[in-house]
Amino acid sequence: xxxxxxxxxxxxxxxxRLLTFKIDDRDVSAREDESILEVARQNGIAIxxxxxxxxxxxxxxxxxxIVEVRGVAKLLPSCVTFPRQxxxxxxxxxxxxxxxxxxLELLFTERNHVCSxxxxxxxxxxxxxxxxxxxxxxxxxxxxxxxxxxxxxxRFSVDHNRCVLCLRCVRVCDExxxxxxxxxxxxxxxxxxxxxxxxxxxxxxxxxxxxKCVQVCxxxxxxxxxxxxxxxxxxxxxxxxxxxxxxxxxxxxxx
Amino acid sequence: MKxxxxxxxxxxxxxxxxxxDHRLRMVNRTMQLYRNQSHALIETLHAVQESFxxxxxxxxxxxAGTLRVPLSRVYxxxxxxxxxxxxxxxxxxxxxxxxxACYIGGSGAILGDIKEKVGIGSGETTPDGKVSLLVARCLxxxxxxxxxxxxxxxxxxxxxxxxxxxxxxxx
Numbered sequence: 001x002x003x004x005x006x007x008x009x010x011x012x013x014x015x016x017r018l019l020t021f022k023i024d025d026r027d028v029s030a031r032e033d034e035s036i037l038e039v040a041r042q043n044g045i046a047i048x049x050x051x052x053x054x055x056x057x058x059x060x061x062x063x064x065x066i067v068e069v070r071g072v073a074k075l076l077p078s079c080v081t082f083p084r085q086x087x088x089x090x091x092x093x094x095x096x097x098x099x100x101x102x103x104l105e106l107l108f109t110e111r112n113h114v115c116s117x118x119x120x121x122x123x124x125x126x127x128x129x130x131x132x133x134x135x136x137x138x139x140x141x142x143x144x145x146x147x148x149x150x151x152x153x154x155r156f157s158v159d160h161n162r163c164v165l166c167l168r169c170v171r172v173c174d175e176x177x178x179x180x181x182x183x184x185x186x187x188x189x190x191x192x193x194x195x196x197x198x199x200x201x202x203x204x205x206x207x208x209x210x211x212k213c214v215q216v217c218x219x220x221x222x223x224x225x226x227x228x229x230x231x232x233x234x235x236x237x238x239x240x241x242x243x244x245x246x247x248x249x250x251x252x253x254x255x
Numbered sequence: 256m257k258x259x260x261x262x263x264x265x266x267x268x269x270x271x272x273x274x275x276d277h278r279l280r281m282v283n284r285t286m287q288l289y290r291n292q293s294h295a296l297i298e299t300l301h302a303v304q305e306s307f308x309x310x311x312x313x314x315x316x317x318x319a320g321t322l323r324v325p326l327s328r329v330y331x332x333x334x335x336x337x338x339x340x341x342x343x344x345x346x347x348x349x350x351x352x353x354x355x356a357c358y359i360g361g362s363g364a365i366l367g368d369i370k371e372k373v374g375i376g377s378g379e380t381t382p383d384g385k386v387s388l389l390v391a392r393c394l395x396x397x398x399x400x401x402x403x404x405x406x407x408x409x410x411x412x413x414x415x416x417x418x419x420x421x422x423x424x425x426x
Contacts, residue, residue, distance in 0.1 A: 174325075183327030185334040196326040197312060198334075206326060 021087040036078035037065055047091050048129055051166035052079045055239035059167055064100055067091045104130055105138045112161040119232035120220030152202030156214050163221040169213035176242050181207040278306040286321050293324045309340045345380040345387035347425045350404040354393030360400035368415035373422055385426050
């Protein structure tokens with residue numbers, strides 16, 4: 001269903017096409033290379049996201065931005081789905097909202113998200129999303145996996161218990177910093193973000209210590225040292241600016 | 256004359272290399288075959304696995320450097336696929352099939368018994384380095400369920416007791 005017109009080269013002689021479609025019964029117009037999520041946000045229609053971050057490539061990992069498209073049985077992630085002429089998108093049906101809640105609940109069960117002792121308490125995107133979507137309890141069993149905290153870096157620490165595997169750190173390290181110190185090991189439930197050869201962060205030779213990964217992390221998984229409960233406030237103003245300056249808008253870490 | 260003098264020099268240069276050099280030869284050849292392009296990563300890791308028996312950290316660094324792939328990406332690929340192992344294999348390997356037929360036949364109980372009595376789980380090796388345990392998706396011997404492979408020999412109709420017995424004979 002999702003086609004990727006970004007692959008086609010559009011120039012002055014071959015400009016990108018404009019099309020009109022509907023989001024929540026509102027007529028909207030878009031360029032063919034804008035994702036449904038982008039168009040919705042331009043028109044003031046809110047779609048919750050977690051792995052998406054302006055200034056980074058899309059990953060389509062968290063599935064919180066799923067929307068219903070009339071005539072398509074599956075729910076589609078709006079961040080990596082491109083509009084088509086006369087498409088009808090529904091962003092807030094009961095079905096979509098239920099799925100989003102389930103996804104959040106499953107995220108909570110997978111690791112140990114204990115807000116009351118977390119450095120990001122009050123400034124956490126996962127926490128904010130649950131408040132927004134009204135997730136008051138979790139219907140599934142918690143897995144309580146054993147994950148260590150790596151505080152070997154001189155300025156930052158990583159707590160895998162809080163990680164939601166959004167891979168923002170992996171993308172920002174590759175696309176903006178250009179170091180690719182972070183990546184993800186294993187598969188499925190055993191996946192984990194790693195630095196270099198799964199070694200303590202402090203010993204990773206490729207890490208420049210720029211701290212971009214810390215600032216883009218949506219939860220308290222990556223934090224600055226010396227921050228106590230609820231003190232870790234992330235600042236990301238640099239991202240769109242750096243992306244513009246480094247001119248790598250079209251490049252992705254997956255290449 | 257010149258050629259003659261060049262040969263002993265080359266020989267002495269290769270003699271200075273670490274002793275595992277011959278194992279690296281296949282790895283380097285694989286990378287050269289793909290002109291050291293980064294998409295040769297999986298193929299190269301297969302070559303490493305083949306000639307070393309597992310993916311050694313030093314070799315991973317060598318591969319990453321030659322193919323110009325980030326270290327973390329090499330590790331990510333190495334841990335994503337089941338064909339690669341990061342630890343040296345034991346002297347003997349025991350593969351238990353966890354395909355549908357074998358699972359229903361009770362291979363789960365066999366694995367549980369091995370964990371309990373030998374103390375190793377899937378992908379692990381006993382502390383004395385004698386026995387490694389691996390789990391297969393399906394051996395294609397569903398008629399023999401539950402089936403396993405002991406040092407390359409397929410054995411069928413396994414029970415927890417005779418698997419423990421077979422492993423016991425290796426130790």
